Amino acid sequence: MDIAEHMLRTGSRGFRDDLARAVDDLSRSVKGLGLSWSLAWHDVVSRYRGSILGPFWITLSMAVMVLGIGFLYAELQNIPLATTLPFVALGIVFWGLISQTVIEGCESFVQAAGMLSQTSLPMLTFVWRTVLRNLAALLHHLVIVVAVVAGFGLWRTMDLPLALAGLALVLANVSWMCLLTAIISARFRDIPQIVMSVMQFSMFMTPVFWQPGERVGLMDAVLTWNPFFHMLDAIRAPLMGVAPEASTFSVLVVMALAGWAVAFGLFTATRRRIVHYL
Amino acid sequence: MSRSAKPPTAPPRPDQAFISVRGLTLRFPVYGYDAKSLKKHLARVAVGGRLDQARHGSTTVTAITGLDLELRAGDRLGLIGHNGSGKTTLLRALSGAYEPDEGQIEVRGKIAPLLDLSLGIDPTATGLENIRLRGRIAGLSARQVEEKLDEIAGFTGLGPFLAMPLKTYSAGMQARLAFAVATAVDADVLLMDEWIAVGDADFQKIAHQRLLGLVERAGILVLASHDLDLIRLYCNKVMRMDAGVGSEVVPVKALDELLARPSVR
Structure with a gap:
């Protein structure tokens, strides 16, 4: 008999030991990323079972929103449609990725209560599940991105590698937010409501639809101190053929490191308890 | 006595x-x-x-x-x-x-907890999808699941119903499917909360055989039960x-x- 699997669980032996366990959870969850993907894909399939368009329904409703808001804001802000429409389209698609991942992050552990309370599956598997599920949704919405990139000739000026680097940094950031909201929402059931309000508020404070004007006074403050502006701009600006702000990428790197340190610290401290919160 | x-x-042998x-x-x-x-x-x-x-x-x-x-x-x-x-x-x-x-x-x-048969079962998904998902949760790789798929599908005896959503099944049929998947994983340590008995009389008989086989192959069984006869029988x-x-x-x-x-x- 070949027995490779071995499990050792002990009472808490201090922070360092807990940290080692949390890291072990992380490495097991990364090795088992295939399971996260299976669960995520199953979520996508089962959510749209029986519908003809499936996840493309969201894509379609986004497209309608893009057209409506694109035309309206072109008129309101007096900017040519050829600039506004791609701006709004990319804004809505990538804002959707950011806000949905953070909002759905709240349910990551709560939804998995059954599995967490009777198997030794790594907890972070369920965080990756949420992130991958939203990435799968993004793949559908890429139809819109491809349409504007082709339709407005953005491919001539865009910087695709930089946009992909931006996407990678955004994913690094949304995943720690996802972990953080997952833990706190498991403990306090008010959090999902708060997260939803915060994300809705942020949508209006972030240039998703509206073009940022002169960077003076309040406008400058809103853009500089809004993490979501940097996240969105890191993907959108390179696709639009504009250089993102010099500080954007460093802000995202620092935010990812600091965010992961906080979220992982909290995970280390609460990991033993999370299953009891559920 | x-x-x-x-x-x-004595210390356990490493294997x-x-x-x-x-x-x-x-x-x-x-x-x-x-x-x-x-x-x-x-x-x-x-x-x-x-x-x-x-x-x-x-x-x-x-x-x-x-x-x-x-x-x-x-x-x-x-x-x-x-x-x-x-x-x-x-x-x-x-x-x-x-x-x-x-x-x-x-x-x-390898630990196989058979504590809750409905774990990871999605009533809106088809029988086959449920087999795949449950197999993945139990720790099988995608390839292993495909290898075992025929055997599991055959054991359920549900035939063409496997292509239908689980919610169209009767409770007994659902139990058959859940049981077949849950017991498809070979394990060294089997954990059971009450002996699992599902389905009609015929199915109970083959289910019983399958469970016994599983217990036989597993190194260790831990069975929590209120049924003392059961414990005398299996433990x-x-x-x-x-x-x-x-x-x-x-x-x-x-x-x-x-x-x-x-x-x-």
């Missing part, structure tokens, strides 16, 4: 399954639904005083106290005890879901739990003596 029967103390639990204590913080609200928590901080935790609904229940357990390959342990004595909690701790507060749990071998050792305290492990022939004791310690 059985009091002298102690668990074997064999074993379970070693030492001084296991498990406490559950019970977060009352009141205490789950953030407002209460903030209010508590705002007041600034150090208030007794219990007054805010966050009390602690000690589910298992100082439990020791050593099992080797070939051991089939029956867990007995009243409701709430900690049997299921112990099984969940052995599955790796609960972290000990004190003491340690060491398990070598060779028993342990009694009483309010979170475990007795020593005795051979199953000493079951009556174990039951006759007023309490375990």
Whole structure:
């Protein structure tokens, strides 16, 4: 008999030991990323079972929103449609990725209560599940991105590698937010409501639809101190053929490191308890 | 006569399954639904005083106290005890879901918790999709699932129904499917909360055979049950739990003596 699997669980032996366990959870969850993907894909399939368009329904409703808001804001802000429409389209698609991942992050552990309370599956598997599920949704919405990139000739000026680097940094950031909201929402059931309000508020404070004007006074403050502006701009600006702000990428790197340190610290401290919160 | 029967103390061979639990204590913080609200928590901080935790609904229940357990390959342990004595909690701790507060749990071998057959079952998905998903959750790789798919599908006896959503199944059919998937995984350590009996008379017979085969192949079985005949039938050792305290492990022939004791310690 070949027995490779071995499990050792002990009472808490201090922070360092807990940290080692949390890291072990992380490495097991990364090795088992295939399971996260299976669960995520199953979520996508089962959510749209029986519908003809499936996840493309969201894509379609986004497209309608893009057209409506694109035309309206072109008129309101007096900017040519050829600039506004791609701006709004990319804004809505990538804002959707950011806000949905953070909002759905709240349910990551709560939804998995059954599995967490009777198997030794790594907890972070369920965080990756949420992130991958939203990435799968993004793949559908890429139809819109491809349409504007082709339709407005953005491919001539865009910087695709930089946009992909931006996407990678955004994913690094949304995943720690996802972990953080997952833990706190498991403990306090008010959090999902708060997260939803915060994300809705942020949508209006972030240039998703509206073009940022002169960077003076309040406008400058809103853009500089809004993490979501940097996240969105890191993907959108390179696709639009504009250089993102010099500080954007460093802000995202620092935010990812600091965010992961906080979220992982909290995970280390609460990991033993999370299953009891559920 | 059985009091002298102690668990074997020889160190386990490295290639064999074993379970070693030492001084296991498990406490559950019970977060009352009141205490789950953030407002209460903030209010508590705002007041600034150090208030007794219990007054805010966050009390602690000690589910298992100082439990020791050593099992080797070939051991089939029956867990007995009243409701709430900690049997299921112990099984969940052995599955790796609960972290000990004190003491340690060491398990070598692949663990298959058959605690809840409906785990990971999605009623809106088809039978085949459920087999794939449940197999993945149980730790099979995508390829292993595909290899076992025919065998599992054949065992359910559901034939063309496997392409239909589970919600169109009768309760018995659903149970057949769940059982077939849950028992498709070869494991070294099998954890069961009550012996699983599902389906009609015919199915029960083959299900029984399959479960016996699984137990036979597994190194270790831990079965929590209130059915003493069942325990006499399938187990060779028993342990009694009483309010979170475990007795020593005795051979199953000493079951009556174990039951006759007023309490375990």
